[in-house]
Amino acid sequence: MHSVSPYLMRCFNPDADGKQQQQRYHVLDKIGNSDLFELIKNFINSNLGEYKIVDSSKQVYQFSDLQYNDETREITAWFNVGSYGMKADIINIKTGEIDFEKAQNNAEIIKHYVHFFVPKGFNEAIAFTHTYRGIGIKTLFLQLFSDYFGKATKLVMQMNPLSYDNAVNAWLDATAKEVKLTKFVGVKDLADQIKLLGHNEQELIIKPPRNSGLGKLRDYLNKNSEQFKAIEIINEYGAQIKTVVEMNGKKKTFNIGNNSSSSLCEIELDEEEIVYNEGVPDYVSLRKWIRGIVREYSSSMYPSLTIEVA
Template sequence: MKRVSIAVYGFNIQNDQNQMLDLNSFEEVGLSEVFESFMKDNANKYENISRKEKVFKAEDWNIFNVLDENKRQRYLFMIGKIKTGGYGMSSEIINPETSETNYEKGVGEAEVLPFYFCLAIPADHATRGILILQTIGVYSMKSVFEHMFEKKLKLYNSNHQFITGNLAPRQYIENYMQNGILQRIHLVQYERPVNRDERLEVDFHCKAKELVIHKPVGFITQKREIISGYLTGRRTLTDIIMINDFEFQELKMDFTKGKRTKTINLSNLSKLAITEDITGAISFEGEFPSKESMMEALKSVAEDYMISMGTIA
């Protein structure tokens, strides 16, 4: 069974003056109408994105108005399923048990996989929303989704831009330090390869060594103030932890909270990223997650983020 993870991003829509638009009402239609039109337009056949050597197709979608206990709209939740994959390289499909080649995939053939995603925006006036994208192992849908969604957006106004960014507000990370359980610390050391062919293969960086500290009991209690200082730019990574004779460039922490495992990468504050392993929170239909369990998992994560950001109560 493949591990099912998600990546969470913030998003907004900007005009040619770099002003963020109201997601509920821009162009007199709002995001929900754009989302539904986007999914319908891409549901009939695979779109060939030749410059990315990828194909894209919408499969299924739903829109929900989530209400509070007084039956007032709390936020809008849009979930979709797409299929996408790349072509442009031939490969052999091998049976791992027999080591025999079952099939040779040609350069013009694409292997497609299904991915779930969701968009969530607070009710009333909202300029920022939550975008959650599923990943499957090393496979992601981010670049092709952003390309296709902005293409649709520009049909409403050619000057509009769909802006996404990593989302990990300080209070959200501190909430995990307070209420989550730190399971592992990852320290990653990189070295620049000398061999040109190796540089091309690994995109100019080569992972030299990773040091993993398991069950670091008491670490958060001892380092909470220093980590908070790092999040506000007053401390460095090596203030958080230092290992003799091990100079690292990347620091990640794995937290568990309920059935979810969250990895927080602290290595670059401008691109502070959080991924979550939700395998334990979903059920499967064959090899892939069921729609119902993915819907509940994504809704729970989106709501958790919006509460932590203070955009919903």
């Protein structure tokens, strides 16, 4: 239900023709007279408070709870986003009664957590964006920030999915403890359709024998492995396939299978480490959890360097 997606932020250097690979992108704290850390911080700060409207996508947005650390060069905030444009009824799931009639000009606001790490002296930064029930905000954020970034630098910001091969290598050898298959089943009874909003959901959890495992995480990404072939088969019957892996007593859940946009571009929130307030992740516990992931990414991406983070 709740997950975060990691992205790599870069800025191409248009004067890089003929230069070495590492010079094709700007060092992000030296983009001319600009520093990406300061640009992100100032952009978010300028969008605190009053909601703003994006007519093209019929969305409204604002930022809140901005926090930043000049030493570790991390920035965190809530990116509060809603959509408008269609009338809808808001019902009480316990009674089936309408509690509120959402008008065409009303927008339901969802709090999305964003987290940025911009290490000094590097040509790349890491960003995490929060997704709820498959609804994310990366496209909207990049659209808005790209305009701001372009005006400040006359350049283009890239924000691409951070793939497993250069980010979470440590977890590739983690043991898979569970495979979860979620299947959506239509319901025929009209009363059940109203209660369940049109569908039922079944979850199959596959667990290994005691003191055993279901292979390594890397097995589920290897097209020649038995695990990958099995996922291909059961993928036809389910809407979501996830694997729970464990390493050094810690667990993480990754989306796998053809239905995920990228095998390891979504990491589910750890239900044991994050507190929820009426379904919304607690800011403090979520920030602490993601800072741990940032530390893991940094040690994997820059193993020979000491990067101050978290």
